[in-house]
Amino acid sequence: xxxxxxxxxxxxxxxxxxxxxxxxxxxxxxxxxxxxxxxxxxxxxxxxxxxxxxxxxxxxxxxxxxxxxxxxxxxxxxxxxxxxxxxxxxxxxxxxxxxxxxxxxxxxxxxxxxxxxxxxxxxxxxxxxxxxxxxxxxxxxxxxxxxxxxxxxxxxxxxxxxxxxxxxxxxxxxxxxxxxxxxxxxxxxxxxxxxxxxxxxxxxxxxxxxxxxxxxxxxxxxxxxxxxxxxxxxxxxxxxxxxxxxxxxxxxxxxxxxxxxxxxxxxxxxxxxxxxxxxxxxxxxxxxxxxxxxxxx
Amino acid sequence: xxxxxxxxxxxxxxxxxxxxxxxxxxxxxxxxxxxxxxxxxxxxxxxxxxxxxxxxxxxxxxxxxxxxxxxxxxxxxxxxxxxxxxxxxxxxxxxxxxxxxxxxxxxxxxxxxxxxxxxxxxxxxxxxxxxxxxxxxxxxxxxxxxxxxxxxxxxxxxxxxxxxxxxxxxxxxxxxxxxxxxxxxxxxxxxxxxxxxxxxxxxxxxxxxxxxxxxxxxxx
Numbered sequence: 001x002x003x004x005x006x007x008x009x010x011x012x013x014x015x016x017x018x019x020x021x022x023x024x025x026x027x028x029x030x031x032x033x034x035x036x037x038x039x040x041x042x043x044x045x046x047x048x049x050x051x052x053x054x055x056x057x058x059x060x061x062x063x064x065x066x067x068x069x070x071x072x073x074x075x076x077x078x079x080x081x082x083x084x085x086x087x088x089x090x091x092x093x094x095x096x097x098x099x100x101x102x103x104x105x106x107x108x109x110x111x112x113x114x115x116x117x118x119x120x121x122x123x124x125x126x127x128x129x130x131x132x133x134x135x136x137x138x139x140x141x142x143x144x145x146x147x148x149x150x151x152x153x154x155x156x157x158x159x160x161x162x163x164x165x166x167x168x169x170x171x172x173x174x175x176x177x178x179x180x181x182x183x184x185x186x187x188x189x190x191x192x193x194x195x196x197x198x199x200x201x202x203x204x205x206x207x208x209x210x211x212x213x214x215x216x217x218x219x220x221x222x223x224x225x226x227x228x229x230x231x232x233x234x235x236x237x238x239x240x241x242x243x244x245x246x247x248x249x250x251x252x253x254x255x256x257x258x259x260x261x262x263x264x265x266x267x268x269x270x271x272x273x274x275x276x277x278x279x280x281x282x283x284x285x286x287x288x289x290x291x292x293x294x295x296x297x
Numbered sequence: 298x299x300x301x302x303x304x305x306x307x308x309x310x311x312x313x314x315x316x317x318x319x320x321x322x323x324x325x326x327x328x329x330x331x332x333x334x335x336x337x338x339x340x341x342x343x344x345x346x347x348x349x350x351x352x353x354x355x356x357x358x359x360x361x362x363x364x365x366x367x368x369x370x371x372x373x374x375x376x377x378x379x380x381x382x383x384x385x386x387x388x389x390x391x392x393x394x395x396x397x398x399x400x401x402x403x404x405x406x407x408x409x410x411x412x413x414x415x416x417x418x419x420x421x422x423x424x425x426x427x428x429x430x431x432x433x434x435x436x437x438x439x440x441x442x443x444x445x446x447x448x449x450x451x452x453x454x455x456x457x458x459x460x461x462x463x464x465x466x467x468x469x470x471x472x473x474x475x476x477x478x479x480x481x482x483x484x485x486x487x488x489x490x491x492x493x494x495x496x497x498x499x500x501x502x503x504x505x506x507x508x509x510x511x512x513x514x515x516x517x
């Protein structure tokens with residue numbers, strides 16, 4: 001298996017990793033080296049910059065009362081994070097990861113700095129789950145950077161073989177893909193095999209397949225922020241399942257193909273156009289009108 | 298989009314909230330500033346389609362102002378772009394238009410330079426922070442700004458294109474994409490050349506010196 005063929009599908013990536021006895025992140029770094037002709041140290045340093053911005057966005061959203069430009073969101077991540085100290089139903093770590101994911105998207109909505117992963121609207125999932133897990137388990141930055149390459153590899157397969165835009169495939173293509181990427185990263189950082197990482201990614205997507213993109217007032221706030229919270233927990237649960245030996249009946253590549261087919265079938269009203277779903281509820285419409293009035297000011 | 302980089306997936310680092318409505322808008326205006334090729338005294342923006350409908354909530358107006366001031370998509374000051382413009386003495390006006398546009402995320406940017414010269418650029422944000430410049434001074438063009446791009450206004454006469462590509466070859470610059478546009482036969486003509494290597498200011502000066510028939514040349 002050649003490196004140039006490794007990123008055709010999940011199956012080819014698995015085979016490349018098996019034949020060369022490397023994890024997914026290593027295959028991803030090698031491909032980037034070859035494609036960009038940039039030295040490995042610089043590629044790793046560039047990813048470390050992404051990690052630094054991810055961490056800063058989590059910290060900011062958890063410690064500052066950020067407010068969005070529209071005034072629709074802000075401060076809820078902080079609230080959930082504080083509550084999470086007191087025996088939450090979702091569990092200490094999951095609740096904190098969910099709050100961290102919300103923090104990033106709140107910062108995003110306030111015109112703060114974030115790292116799109118794979119998109120700005122889904123930017124909280126990978127950052128939230130990874131940073132919180134690292135805090136619990138003492139993972140080093142080098143380890144986290146490797147995890148980001150694992151996540152990147154999964155996202156790349158979705159981008160190549162399906163879509164990673166809400167306009168192209170609905171919310172499943174944004175928060176669903178982000179959860180898949182994150183699940184795979186958590187598995188690989190925890191010592192899971194590539195096949196387990198791919199199974200975790202497949203399961204995370206299966207859990208939200210068909211999810212529509214219906215942003216109120218067309219803004220990246222409602223329901224995006226809370227769907228990032230769900231995405232982080234979805235990723236962690238699927239990582240746990242894969243690490244425990246639970247497998248996905250439908251293989252990763254078939255899940256990607258199904259998600260793409262479903263995405264194309266989702267009516268345009270439910271693909272980021274704000275013409276259906278929550279966006280056209282009475283409250284959603286009223287909010288949209290209020291936001292539009294701001295434009296006249 | 299076969300050749301995704303891992304940094305297309307984990308990245309870009311950007312100021313939110315939207316890669317198309319914020320980051321793309323910054324890039325669009327930033328490139329317009331390059332095309333104007335001089336310090337900006339005044340900038341007028343017209344937003345169309347989805348830019349006009351949801352632009353305010355996405356900070357698209359601030360993003361455009363920031364781009365014209367030379368900020369990059371991850372600049373923390375994008376939110377305060379109006380204030381920065383005031384500090385620098387740049388006059389900005391923003392208009393949200395109801396008129397239809399070919400692409401949902403379109404902006405028209407009219408820049409008046411400090412020397413009084415007016416440049417008009419129309420561009421589109423096509424998703425994921427990627428953009429397309431579709432019009433310069435009323436002339437239809439097409440380039441993405443993803444590669445180093447040379448924009449040359451030339452006389453519509455035989456040999457100009459051959460000379461420019463010859464000089465680029467001598468400079469060991471590989472042409473990735475090249476397009477030629479004109480108003481009409483023998484009239485005002487443009488070419489856009491997207492290259493794999495950066496065309497340095499020295500190289501640009503050399504092209505200007507060695508090739509006949511070039512009226513204007515700028516690089517983004």
